[in-house]
Structure formats: C-alpha cells, structure tokens
Amino acid sequence: MSVSNKFGGKLYHYRDDNELTQKEMAALCDVSLRHYQDLEIGKAAPRLEKAVYISCVLGFSLDSFKDEISQIAVEEAHKQKDLFRSRDRKAPRRRKKTTTRA
Secondary structure, eight states: OOOHHHHHHHHHHHHHHHHHHHHHHHHHTSSSHHHHHHHTSSSSOOOOOHHHHHHHHOOOOGGGGHHHHHHHHHHHHHHHHHHHHHHHHHHOOOOOOOOOOO
C-alpha cells in the first residue's frame, strides 16, 4: 500500500468519525473538492507543506508515516535495482548496417 493510500485512509477515517462531507473536509484542508477526493482515494499525494497543514488542522502526526515511508522507499529501490539488472542481462541490440551511396 502506498503512502498516498495511507494518507487518504487517515482523511477518510477522520471524515467518517466526525460525520463530515467531502466538501466540508476540502474546506478544512484548504483544497478544492476534486483534489480532496483524489487525496482521499490515494490518487493524489499532497505536497509536504499541504500534508503538514492538513495534519495540523486534523490533529494527527505525520510521524506515523515515517516507518511506512522508509519501508516503501526500500521496496521501490529494490524494484528499481531488479529492473536495471534485468535490462543488463538482455543481449545488446545490433545496429543495422547502413550502406553509403557513392
């Protein structure tokens, strides 16, 4: 699960617990309704400044994401390393011979 999904889950649970609409949450978070909806479903990730603002307004700590972010970063690094390794194993492409006209 991505950090965006975790952050969106926190938004959803806060909204649900406080019986707020998405429009009311968007106003609290100082974002458009569409952007809030994207945040809540994990389709968008907030910029750091906005994440800090939202966490302060809603009263939750971003520290709870620290371990999750570290784990996700490690997993992504391993995926990238594996991707590069698989590319290196492939045979090099041969160039087509070109003929020059005299």
